[in-house]
Amino acid sequence: MSAPDFYFAINAIFRHIHDTHGRKALIHYWQHLGSEYYASRWQRWRDGGLPAIAADWKNYFEHEPGSEVDVTLEPHRVVLDIRTCPAIGHLRQHHKDIPDYFCEHCDYITTSMGQQSGHAFERTGGMGSCRQVFTPLTTSAGSITSPSSSPVES
């Protein structure tokens, strides 16, 4: 059930926690969401490495209405080129006020998942389009078993 109006609730929950309990509480919430709620996803990342991360995000964005995302599996990293963020797009379309910290949820949730699975996360850009990169935390050659660069989705 991918109803885009749920982005309204996500946005409102972030603002409510921020305004009621403070910024630290919001970050704490995001971190626990990544490590606890998304445990089954980061376990797949941990077990399957970069190919699993690429497959997971490809599947995830396919179920987010309005998203335009390229997922690329490279030898030593996975790159998400998010041309249209479905959440920001829908919130803007409906003239919703988006707090300036909205995009940080990706940083804290995904970093938390990556810490569990053994991957670093980095985001550049935001507020509608961004690039997200996943790399193994262990950089020794023997720990990386990804195939050669291959776009998973275009």
Place this chain on the structure above:
Amino acid sequence: MLGCQDFCGHYDWTFAFLRQQYGQQAVIDLWSQAIGGESQNHYHLAALEKGLKGLYHTWVATGEDEQCDWTFTLDEERNVLRCDMRQCPSKGFLLQNDRAADEDYCDHCAGWIIPLLAKTGHHITGHQHNHAGQCWFEMAKKDQPSQSPASFPDIRTDPRWQQGYLDSWQNNHKLPLLPEVCDAADACAVLAKWFERFDQLHVIGRGPSARLMEPSPDAAVLVTDPTYATQDVYAGSPAAVLFGDRPLPEMLTKCAQRFHATPPADRPLLLSAYLPRAHWPKWSSYNLPRPIPILPLLLREGLYTHQPHQPYPTTGTLLVLLAVALGKPTLATGIDLYQSGGDHAEPQPISEPHSLSCELTCLQQALLKSQGSLTLTGESHRLLRIGGSRED
């Protein structure tokens, strides 16, 4: 990103997180302010502009968006907007994906709708949900007479309505869950009230060690549904009966016969865990009252966290967790974790959806939480001693 595809899952998880971190009021405030205030502001505007008709059109649009199997019936002459939900996609998502993080996910609807309507001069005149995906609402303009619509597809006539347990509202107020016990609407409070009169509890499982010790006359005895039905390992009158995750029809029938053959004052409290992967019987088709849920108390007391698609405790172990959650000195017999053959020649292995590891983890947690007031016997005692637990 945090997506909308699994929104209901992280919504449920968020309720549980806020309750644990900031208390019960934090969730009530989230529903009222974040959801009823900001997220669903389009309902607020629609109600202000066009009253019940505005709400009707907004809900119908949401239903198409969320693929709800429901019917909204507007009868302005009778001052009523009614919803009959046949299969809630939101609760359905949780059940299908084996999620049960929060005490009461279904409460969130009344949690945001009541305060939103109050700001527009409307209220909920009646509402019930069965925690299995079926519910009904009636809404009306305040301070004007209201009646149910002249005709509507009443979900209460649907066989699925017989599943689960009912939370009920009347004129914005949540009604007592079990009025013959107390006026609390909260399942945890009902459980506390029921066991208030007992100083000690005796959990009797189905293993061979169940027969080793007679319950003290002062103890409240807690048993599972096969024991209540057959009286094989305990023939006395239990204070409570926990139905298992897959109760057999013949056991349900026998339980109902015994229950109704007992004077009302002597009947046990019927209980169920209502875990997502369990079979949810249609209680009234067995002439049984709907059991009270125990999961909210276990979650609130930190004695259990439901992990999707992972093993969950057997009925006997759930009874031990419940006893510890109630905070009474407890003796548990017959919790042998299928390690003893009992009436069988060979021990029975614990099978899906349970596991020995899950059982031992839960019992260790119970022992720690009980701070010495829980006494285990039989195989569970032996296995936890081997594991170096603190049960002594």
